[in-house]
């Protein structure tokens with residue numbers, strides 16, 4: 498499982514965000530749908546595997562999360578809208594960056610505490626519907642839902658600073674048909690290049706396998722991550738995640754699989770050079786490895802490419 502519930506705050510935590518914590522309480526998490534313990538795995542920043550939660554014991558009665566794997570399987574070939582509206586944690590309705598607070602250790606540096614944002618952000622209602630389409634505190638679960646549920650991209654999505662209001666319209670793929678100018682901020686994404694990211698104390702520069710072809714050579718879109726203000730763990734996490742994604746991408750190509758490694762981000766296009774994007778916040782960039790599916794145009798949630 499990619500997320501679990503914090504036993505104390507009851508907030509949903511992304512496994513990858515455990516990598517930002519100074520201390521991880523391995524007994525501090527439970528299934529998102531019942532009280533069964535969820536054990537964090539590969540959560541150390543240096544782990545070159547994606548973090549996740551493992552459930553060892555049987556789920557509680559009526560646990561909705563138990564059916565998640567079935568929904569994920571169904572979601573690739575058809576709409577699972579009803580399930581997404583009632584199950585916890587699969588399809589966030591909005592991005593809500595929260596600069597708070599609580600949990601655990603008040604001695605933690607501020608940036609780590611931010612990732613522990615807590616509790617129910619829904620104060621307007623407590624119905625199953627609200628629970629199902631919760632707010633996310635980073636783009637990661639939103640981007641995962643984009644990839645996992647191609648037939649449900651008509652669902653609403655609110656992202657501060659991004660004008661379009663559905664999954665279908667809020668995301669924009671960067672392609673290899675020349676550099677495009679984007680008037681509006683979007684959740685941009687593109688296939689990750691196989692080359693290593695280039696690092697300095699001020700920036701991390703990540704190349705995409707997309708951009709403009711000239712003389713049989715691809716001039717790539719590049720994402721410049723401004724990470725001066727980031728904590729060492731946040732920097733380390735991104736670097737390792739990129740390495741994991743790069744390897745996943747190369748292995749998938751070798752094995753002739755349809756899945757690819759994608760970089761997702763919200764950033765500003767450079768005013769002078771349209772090949773460049775600038776990203777400031779570590780919650781607004783992530784990688785995912787999956788198959789990118791665009792349903793046939795006749796289906797619900799037709800492609801926005």
Ligand SMILES: [Zn+2]
Pocket residue numbers: 528529530531532533556557560561562563
């Ligand atoms: Zn459960």
